[in-house]
Amino acid sequence: MQLSTETPADWWEVEALYDLCFAPGREALSSYRLRDGVSPVAELCLLLRDDSGVAAAIRFWPVRVGRARVLLLGPIAVHPTHQSEGLGGWLIREAVERARALGWARVLLVGDAPYYGRFGFKPLADVSMPPPTNPERVLGLALLPGAWDGVAGRVQKAEVIAGQSTSDAT
Incomplete structure (x- = not known):
């Protein structure tokens, strides 16, 4: 397997993988509304390739919870x-x-706690995704000690400036 950062040339191959792995209508999920018009965090969008093509992919997007900058993990x-x-x-x-290493303080995802818990993700009782997301599936990981302390509210789309998302990490 070869690990690399996703490039614009990889976009459609990665989208085909997501289409294969997820149910039809995946883009109707509320997390996709948070991504509309916002660029992913390119240096964190990774691929694993084998001789057949993309074997696995992960993307991250900037969002906000209150005034806090947060990374939204997904899809993977x-x-x-x-x-x-x-x-x-x-x-x-x-x-x-x-x-x-890039200075991000916290990561958020919507997923199964038993799976993501092994990576340190925990339920976020004070953070909510736009409906119809099940609140029990909203999980967070602090990349710095106490990074989620005092962070509460609804997850919101990151600001967009001239077609690019803001890039401050904290």
Whole structure:
């Protein structure tokens, strides 16, 4: 497997992987409204390739909770022929370390606590996603000690300036 950062040339191949791995209508989810018109955090959008193409992919997007800058993890997908090989975990660990190195303080996702808990994600009782998201699936990871302390409210779309999302990390 070869790890690389996603490039614009990879976009459609990654989208095809997401289409394969997720139910039709995935783009109708509330998390996609938070991504509309906002650029992903390019240095954290990673791919794993094998000889057949993209085996796994992960993307991150900037969002806000109150005044706090937050990374929204997702989507993450592993090609069905590579599931249960640990590729998703590899991408999560690698991307989280890169996010920490870039100065990001916190990560948010919507997912299953038993799976993501092994990476340190915990339920966020004071943070809500736009409906119809199940509040029990809103999970967070502090990249710095206490990063989620006092952060509460609804997740909101990051500001957009001249077609680019703002880039401050904290």
